[in-house]
Amino acid sequence: MxxxxxxxxxxxxxxxxxxxxxxxxxxxxxxxxxxxxxxxxxxxxxxxxxxxxxxxGSVRLNNFTLEEGEKAELYDGIMSDYRTLCTRRLLLRRKLFALAAAAAVAAGLVVPALLGVFRPTAETDTSPARASEIRLISGRQSEHIASESASIECAPSGEVRINGRTVASAKPARMNRLVVPEGKRADITLSDGSRVWINSGSVFTFPAAFGEGERRVSIEGELYIDVTPDPERPFIVHNAFFDTRVLGTSFDVNAYADSDRPASVVLVHGAVEITTGDGEQVQLESNDMFSLKAGNYTVVKVDPSQYVSWKDGLFIFSSGALERVIGQIAAYYRVEIVCDPDVRELCCSGKLVLFDDLSDTLDVLSDILPINCRTEQRPDGTRVVRITARTN
Amino acid sequence: MKHDRIIGRQFLGGNDDVCVYLYNSYADQLYAYGCGLGFDRETLKDAIHDVFLNLLARRRELGGVKNIRSYLFRAFYNRLIDFKRHECDTTELTPQLDLRITVSFADSLIDTEQAARLKTMLEHMLNELSPMQKSAIYMRYMYEMEYAEIAEILDVTPHAVRKFVSKGLGKLRSNKERLLLLALLSTLTA
Structure with missing residues (x-):
């Protein structure tokens, strides 16, 4: 050979x-x-x-699966047989132990359940997700949007509509700023028809209408964009670390200024070219993830759905370690989450709905995994979530 | 598979929630393995039921179990052997179960003609191997199991598993001229 x-x-x-x-x-x-x-x-x-x-790499051997309903039914069958078995055992044991012992067990079960109910409500009020609203700033005007998510449309004339209501008819060339606080999301249809989803904790700057030449927008934080092709007017997404130049494509840019994570681009389809601050140019193909940290970049193949699913209000994971899932949740809600070494490598698959309230999302997570999530307030007022193995 | 060991410890220590996790993680793997061994859907569901119920009921006696997944696979295999024995009405021999490998693709974007070709070729390649060789390659490739884990399932030494894998692949290498012909044939008949 x-x-x-x-x-x-x-x-x-x-x-x-x-x-x-x-x-x-x-x-x-x-x-x-x-x-x-x-x-x-x-x-x-x-x-x-x-x-x-x-x-x-996509070859699967004997990839047969049970249907979801069938699988759940089978599980219920196992559990119901198990409970029958336990009752039989319990009846046997009751004859041996005094009644007092059984009462003690019952009391032990009730107390943690009550604690569990009261805990989440206490932290809801201090949640930064409720602290501020989505704001659209155009010149000296500032629109506050009270809802959890905003849908904004820019007509080629410069007219701007929020959730279907016309709010401004600015000079087309004027730059607007959209501020999306933690735990909220917004989507925008730009004047050329390109669709943009802005993730929580981000600032997006864009003109009410694009002119003749380059279409230029900038992001601090994370966006997902579906660019309308136009060979005459290249589209450039600027951020503090690099410029992403495209002709017609869908991709995700992640560039939080204060984050420890590398700034990144995930290309869903199409082609983009990235120019780093040092003037280096990198071309990406579909499913490529470009990451830049401390001046060094890498390009690896990824499953893009895991990186862009936030735009639909959920995270999708396919056998990722819990540690990674937690990393994304922490970035999304902008809180610190500390994970016990015991549970870091727990394997997670599936979709996780991102509720507006962090505690709701964590509740779901601790329902499906054998973990406990506890939120603590530090003396300096910042929150930290601790995740430990459940041991009850 | 470090997390499986942790989960296993928690479960054997008496954490019921872990059962949901084990079931969600491994019911499909057991089912897929059983399909390859040639059993029908209902029989496989019965075997999965029995294995998990037994695991729940007897977990306090299972302190010596090091790896919960290989324990599940082994118990499942034994249960299927029981069914087979019952079916054949023989008691003198342990029935040998052959594993059939069926190839599919996780990525639907692959060109269909190319996929069909690759499927024919891989299935021919793999199904020529001995049941042990096939099982070892299948578990290693699909579930990234460690040699020690596969060894427990197949009830042999880790060294033997290593040998199954390398001998199996070696056998395929020596057969490759025939495989090439096969690829050509599959193009002609496609």
């Missing part, structure tokens, strides 16, 4: 190569140095090689 000419190899050719397939199936990947070192030795076919690796 070493004599083969790989220069003209396409992804399909790789997939027809049993040697290549075997290498992909080999769990340890070290048997065959030829393929492990292939990308380094054949940079000219790297794109096709990577495509083939991805295709084989």
């Amino acid at each position: 070493d004599n083969k000419d790989y220069k003209e190899y396409t992804a399909a050719d790789f997939l027809d190569d049993p040697d290549f397939l075997l290498w992909c199936l080999d769990p340890d990947k070290r048997e065959d140095l030829f393929w492990s070192e292939f990308p380094a030795n054949h940079p000219e076919t790297y794109a096709e090689f990577r495509k083939a690796v991805q295709t084989v």
